[in-house]
Amino acid sequence: MLNKVSVKPSISLIDKQIMWNRLLAVVEEQAQVCQRTAFSTIVRESGDLAAGVFDAKGRMLAQAVTGTPGHINSMALAVGHVIDAYPLHTMSPGDVFIHNDPWMGTGHLNDISITTPCFKGDRLIGFLACNSHILDIGGLNDWASSTDVFMEGIYLPILKIVDGGRMNEPLMAVIRANTRQPVETVGDVYSLINCNAVGCERLLEMMEEFELTELDELADHVIDTSREGVLAKIRKLPKGTWHSSLTLDGQGGEAITLKAALTISDDGIHVDYTGSAPMTKYNFNVPICYTMAYTSYALGVSIVRDIPNNAGSLAPRTVSAPEGCILNALKPAAVVSRHLMGLMLPDLVFGALRQAMPDLIPAEGAGVLWNLRVIGPWKSPPVFGDTFMAGVVTTGGMGALPYRDGMSATGFPSGVRGGPVEIWESMSTAVVWRKEFWRDSGGAGQFRGGLGQAIEIENIIPETLSFGCSFERIQYPALGAFGGSPGAAGRVMLSNGVILGGKGIHAVEPGLRVLVSSPGGGGVGDPTKRDPALIRQDLENELISPAAAREIYRYYA
Structure with a gap:
């Protein structure tokens, strides 16, 4: 008599779609918790934040509608950096990681990023991540005067803010000591930690309901379906390369010119910023993660539209910029006002797209x-x-x-x-x-x-x-x-x-x-x-x- 091999049945397509929607609901509640408990007015009143759920490989599966492209699309890279710094086997239930490294998914020091590994029992099944703008983290009050990133406030590498459920009080004391508004700044850090905790609870509830022990199959469905959906839209577009430029005020009488070459092919859309101004002595240099964020957003609202943001839908949108240019600034460039250039990138991208899609841009x-x-x-x-x-x-x-x-x-x-x-x-x-x-x-x-x-x-x-x-x-x-x-x-x-x-x-x-x-x-x-x-x-x-x-x-x- 042959031994029967137990094969776990695949999740049905309908259940996958339902669970995908549940992931979107999880991250939206996560974001709302952050907004409602935040101390900074720009978060509490204006929603300057991001929240997302990731699989155990660090791939973003869903992001909240509440939030901003600069936070969301750059946060998509942050969990990978955390995994590089703290390999999966070193993580334990109750761990929480913090950083505000501008080159690892925040763009400037005022955006603090929190990553929380989510465990089902002793098994790591994914991550909840969030970030938000902190009004004061030290540094110069005059946001136009810094000349390197070290003048712009406290610089936190990727560190454990919570270790196995125990708050890292010495680290919190360091944060508290480096702000003019210790109550508000520390309150915002706790708000970020708390919203991830709520997101993890809701994710585990969803997994219990659908009797899931891991997210791998669902994650592959979300990412593969989204990537193919975006590629299907791109393949309907005219193919070619279009160029655009944009001149901005800059500072000190030095205008800044940005240039883009946008190429549409069957494999995706690539935007190259070769020819843009070099890094400046002023503080509106842009780390590449922030350049990628607003480039992806511009392509998203004009082409991708109704396909949710995740690792799959972002993959066909690629970006390049020469190292050392203003849109790929290198540490220790001053970056606190990186939004002055970054928020203008959609207009630059639209200038190229308008030539290919004049009726829509x-x-x-x-x-x-x-x-x-x-x-x-x-x-x-x-x-x-x-x-x-x-x-x-x-x-x-x-x-x-x-x-x-x-x-x-x-x-x-x-x-x-x-x-x-x-x-x-x-x-x-x-x-x-x-x-x-x-x-x-x-x-x-x-x-x-x-x-x-x-x-x-x-x-x-x-x-x-x-x-x-x-x-x-x-x-x-x-x-x-x-x-x-x-x-x-x-x-x-x-x-x-x-x-x-x-x-x-x-x-x-x-x-x-x-x-x-x-x-x-x-x-x-x-x-x-x-x-x-x-x-x-x-x-x-x-x-x-x-x-x-x-x-x-x-x-x-």
């Missing part, structure tokens, strides 16, 4: 967030514990699409939501007297660019306040497409008429107000071909002026 937009960042009161020398630091996200306009107007005051491409100014006011001595659409700031066109915002801020105590600027699109506004006009360039000034630089920290004396005008998006098409009904609507909503209606749109009704 938007005009240029504001790109970089116009965050309001105040520190006060200004004292010299500073008194520890006697100052505050508060930030709130504000946004500019998106570029128009070839078939509709651009969205106004929208945080594209970052996905970071504009924060309530009331929360910001409650955490500082600043009062916002005005926050409204900036009329005529959207580029004119058959389809109008999105509007920026006009914001007026005052310090209400009789002491000097410092206002930090880290802005783009002041010298070089968002360009229109196919005959559309550029959006309005941004500007920052005081109520006494003094123009402030777009990068740096400025003293605001009592009685003065800061007037911020965020840039608008470019328009698409000939403005004289705009639907008169849309022009009337814009006039009624005070999005354009009567003068613009007459002189630009040739509307005389």
